[in-house]
Amino acid sequence: MNIKQIETYQVKIPLKKPFKTALRTVINAETIYVKVTLEDGTVGYGEAPPTLVITGDSLQSIKYCIEEVFKPILIGQSIKQIHRLLESVHRSIVRNTSAKAAMDMALFDCLAQVANLPLYQFLGGYRDQIETDFTVSVNEPEEMANDAQDYIDQGFSILKVKVGKDEIEQDLKRIQAIREQIGPNATIRLDANQGWSVKEAIYAIQKMEKLGLDIELVEQPVKADDIRGLKEVTTQTKTLIMADESVFSPDDARKVLETRSADLINIKLMKSGGIYHALKINHMAETYGIPCMVGSMIETKLGITAAAHFAASQPNITRYDFDAPLMLKDEGISGGVDYTKKIITLPNTPGLGVHGINKKYIL
Incomplete structure (x- = not known):
């Protein structure tokens, strides 16, 4: 072979x-x-x-x-x-x-x-269905609130809200507008993409806690290399803090885990270099009692299918951010995972279950 x-x-x-x-x-x-x-x-x-x-x-x-x-x-x-x-x-x-x-x-x-074997079974086979969130892009508060409601109406119950693009008070207006629009039942996660300072992050998260905005977690509030600052945000707030850009490699994960600088880790295959190192990061986090999320970049269904196979195979992976193919005008491939609104079902054919590439989009 x-x-x-x-x-x-x-x-x-x-x-x-x-x-x-x-x-x-x-x-x-x-x-x-x-x-x-x-x-x-x-x-x-x-x-x-x-x-x-x-x-x-x-x-x-x-x-x-x-x-x-x-x-x-x-x-x-x-x-x-x-x-x-x-x-x-x-x-x-x-x-x-x-x-x-x-x-x-x-x-x-x-x-x-x-x-x-289907890849998720080859890797461990813990589950064959997972639930994805849907991402609300950074825009004006009213547009973000309307987008959030649209995604809820489409059947999604977990929203990942992008913040951190401009001043902190504007971010707070965005989050308040979304929560007021969608009501108390939907889950809101925030992703600052390194957009806040340590002081801004602590101020914003503590204020959201006082306002009762019920934020599940905040992803990468500070710069990727500021592990000390990430730890300070984690210790000064009650809301779960997730490391994303701070963790590319198993060695990065070790530094975050040993210092207890985050409550969660977001693993992305594009950061880890694939499933081989992603498995190592997840196993390390599991040893420390830290759950993981598996996320993605703006990928087609091909990359998301691979990430979903990895995520579904492991019990310590409890959150999933696989909405990218739903943002595209075409999937790019035939086969792969199946979307029924927020539920992703893993294919039961051997490997990834990808049958071919849509040649229409090859340059």
């Missing part, structure tokens, strides 16, 4: 509506697909979107890594030695975590097919 061929494709799919955070505005989902073919004809797929402001990866760097760095060391190697293959991938170049993630997905897809 040796690797025969590795191919890359550049894909571009428009969003239904611009996606705005404290870090960027996205109009199109631009991404790189990778296709791995084994000697027996087995085909595995992976995806890597460029997210310059978070991972530093570009379309060009992802494509180069896969074709010029990973391909030469993987062609001819046995898929059954996946740990050795992935160690070679991770040692071959520093950072470039999105390119590593795409390669990792495709290799795991192939191996699970060889084992004749």
Whole structure:
């Protein structure tokens, strides 16, 4: 079961509506697909979107890594030695975590097919359905409140609200407007995307607590490298604090876990470099009694399918942020996970369950 061929494709799919955070505005989902073919004809797929402001990866760097760095060391190697293959991938170049993630997905897809198991079962098989949140982009308070109500009306019960783009009082107006609009029953999570200072975060979260806005958690309130500041926010507030951009690698996770700097960790395959290291991060967090969320970038259903397989396989992963394909005008692939509003069902076909790429969007 040796690797025969590795191919890359550049894909571009428009969003239904611009996606705005404290870090960027996205109009199109631009991404790189990778296709791995084994000697027996087995085909595995992976995806890597460029997210310059978070991972530093570009379309060009992802494509180069896969074709010029990973391909030469993987062609001819046995898929059954996946740990050795992935160690070679991770040692071959520093950072470039999105390119590593795409390669990792495709290799795991192939191996699970060889084992004749859906990937989530191959990895542990804890559950076969999960519930995603839906993200409310940063806009004016009234528009965000209307968007939030629209998502509730569509059947979503958990909203992830983007904040941190401008002054803190404006963020508080946004959150109040949303809570007043949707009522008390829906769950609200906030994602500041590093947009607040430590003092702003503590002030805002304590004020939200006093106002009874019932925020479930606040994700990455401060700069990614400010672990001390993240810990201060965690200790000075009652609301759960989640580390996101602060944790790329298992070593990053160790620093957050040992210092008790966050209550939760958001694992993203594009940060960790794929499932191989994501499993390590989750197991470390579980040892410390820290639950994890699995999130995503602006990915098509291909990347989300891989992330969902990983997330569904592990009991310590309790929250899921997989709404990106619902923001796109097309899924980009055939097969993969199935969406019934907020419920995602994992496919029961071997591997990722991806049948092919929609060639309409290949550039």
